[in-house]
Structure formats: structure tokens, C-alpha cells
Amino acid sequence: xxxxxxxxxxxxxxxxxxxxxxxxxxxxxxxxxxxxxxxxxxxxxxxxxxxxxxxxxxxxxxxxxxxxxxxxxxxxxxxxxxxxxxxxxxxxxxxxxxxxxxxxxxxxxxxxxxxxxxxxxxxxxxxxxxxxxxxxxxxxxxxxxxxxxxxxxxxxxxxxxxxxxxxxxxxxxxxxxxxxxxxxxxxxxxxxxxxxxxxxxxxxxxxxxxxxxx
Numbered sequence: 001x002x003x004x005x006x007x008x009x010x011x012x013x014x015x016x017x018x019x020x021x022x023x024x025x026x027x028x029x030x031x032x033x034x035x036x037x038x039x040x041x042x043x044x045x046x047x048x049x050x051x052x053x054x055x056x057x058x059x060x061x062x063x064x065x066x067x068x069x070x071x072x073x074x075x076x077x078x079x080x081x082x083x084x085x086x087x088x089x090x091x092x093x094x095x096x097x098x099x100x101x102x103x104x105x106x107x108x109x110x111x112x113x114x115x116x117x118x119x120x121x122x123x124x125x126x127x128x129x130x131x132x133x134x135x136x137x138x139x140x141x142x143x144x145x146x147x148x149x150x151x152x153x154x155x156x157x158x159x160x161x162x163x164x165x166x167x168x169x170x171x172x173x174x175x176x177x178x179x180x181x182x183x184x185x186x187x188x189x190x191x192x193x194x195x196x197x198x199x200x201x202x203x204x205x206x207x208x209x210x211x212x213x214x
Contacts, residue, residue, distance in 0.1 A: 002103060002214050004130065004157040006148060006180075008166035009109035009116075010045060011188030013091055014123060017041055018084035020049075023077040024056050027069055033057060042189040046170045048110035048141050049073065074112070081115065087123055088187050094207035095127050103214075104130040104155055108147040108164075108174070111135060130155045143170050145178035152178075163213070172198035183213060 010016040018038060025035040036044075036056060044055040053070055061069075098105060105127060107120070113134035120132055131151045135141050139150075152159060164175035167188025175182035176199060184195030184203045195203050202213050 001161060002163050003161040004104040004106060004151075004155055004163070005098060005210075006106045006108050006151055006162060006164045008168070008171045009107050009111055009134075011042075011167035011190070012165060012171070012185055013087060013095075013107070014085055014119075015088055016081075016085045017045070017189065019077070019081055020045060020052065022083070023073060023080055024053060026076055027053075027073045028056060030072065031065075031069055045189060046110070046168045048135050049077070049112060078115070081119065082122060085123075088207070090207040092124065092126070094210060095124065097211075099127060104157060106131040106151045106155065107133070108142065108151060109134050110141045110170075143173035143177055145174055148174060148178035148180065165210070167195075169194050169198035172200050183210070 007013050010020070021036070021038045021041040024041070028035050044052045050070060053073055054066070057066065057069070095105060106129060107116070109116070111134045113136045116132050116134045120129060131154045133147050133150055140146050148164065152162065159178065159180045162180045163183060164171065164178070164180050165183040165185060166172065166174070167185045168190045172182050172184060172195060181201050184198070184200035186192055186203065186205045192203060204210060204213070
């Protein structure tokens, strides 16, 4: 019986791609570097915003320059993180239904932890999250399973009663490392082939299909 569902955020609950791409392209342009098409960012994301920026920048950039550009990005993204971002169709309804059924809901994301309280309250005002953890200082990011362990500890739910849902190989690897069942979603940033390669236990094409698994 599933008592807890842990969701990835970007590409799973929220379509954040346009805001991430716009903000990254802005700092690239401001610093004289080439920008990228929005679709390219589907493969830049997944390992946190620092890695997103490293993938978008030329490989030969000096570390001191990267540090300054990263600061610029964080300032700009804080101001524009909700310009185009929106929950995927059917997500809010699915979350509300799970909540009504007594399933605990949590989020594990590589997004900076400090951004999450306002973001979750703004996009999901009707949802009572059991735990929301992002990228925190001195805590390894996904696919390291520590973030999942922290959620399990906070909720006191056994891993055998837990489901992890995400859209990338990083998510599937995180769940695999934490020894919990994993669901890949096709409405996010990556392909069915990637999710199959990453050993997703289930793959769904719409939020409503989650009820079939439960």
C-alpha cells in the first residue's frame, strides 16, 4: 500500500523550462556568451542550477567568472522564476485527489531549497506537503538518495510504502539508490527511452494514470 509519494519538481509537477531557459540566456547574453534554444535546456537541467549553468556556458570558462555569473543568475531567477512557470495539466487535481485519499505528499528537488516555500505556496495553495526538500548546503544532491532518506525520516513512512515520481534518469537513479519504487512521467523534459534505460518500474503519460498504479 502506498502511503507516501515523493515527487520531483521541475519537469514533473511544474513546467519550469521557459523560465530556466530565459534566465540562463539572459545572463549568458549579459556576459557575451552564446545563448541556446529552449529545447536544449531539457538536457541541461536535472542536476541542480549550478550544473545547468555549467552546461550552458563554454567549457573553458574560468571558475572566478563562473562564480560571478552564477550570482547573477540566482538574482535574476529569484525575480523571474514564476514568469512562465505553471503546473502541468491535471497535476493539481491529481495531488488533491491523492491528498483526499490520505496519501502523504512530498517533494525532492535539486532546486535551491530557499526558493521552495514561496514557490510551493504560490502554485499549490491547496496542498499540505508532508516534506519539501531542495538543494541544501552540505547535503549531496540527487541522484544521491540522502534527500529521500530525509523525507522518509520526517514522515516516518517505510520505503516499501513509498513511491518516487520523476521525469529524468537522475530521478530514477535517485529512487534506485534509495531502494524505492519509481515512476517515470512522459510530460516532462526527457524521453520514454531514457526512462526505460533508467529502469523505471512504471511509465505514465498523464497524471490521472497514477491511480492505476496505486
